[in-house]
Amino acid sequence: MASRWAVTGQRDRAADYQIWCGPAMGSFNAWVSGSYLNTPENRTVADVARHLMRGAAFHTRIAQLATAGVTLPTSVADYRPVPLEPAALTEAAR
Incomplete structure (x- = not known):
């Protein structure tokens, strides 16, 4: 109801x-x-979508490295959202 x-x-x-x-x-x-996105007021659709896509790409690369036999410490295999600077976003779009 x-x-x-x-x-x-x-x-x-x-x-x-x-x-x-x-x-x-x-x-x-x-x-x-524990990230800046913890507070709902800090979330925008574009920012959350950007982190979801970036995180998916990150985990795909980690999986590719594992398939190639590269062993990474677990501490570097976890994507955590951090604020992205506008300059970094512009550079990533190139």
Whole structure:
């Protein structure tokens, strides 16, 4: 019932809204915990998307190195979101 109130926008039940998102939201919150994205006010769609894509590329490279037989310490195999400078974004787009 609470998710229906949210979907239909029943204003008198706004305090009772529930949005079902499954385990993905909890995983995302665990991933950004301790980073500047921990605070929802610091999140923008573009910034989160950029980090998701960057993190996916990072983990793909780690997997490629592992396939090639390169052993890396576990401490360097975890992508953590850090603020990206505008200059770094411009350079990455080239």
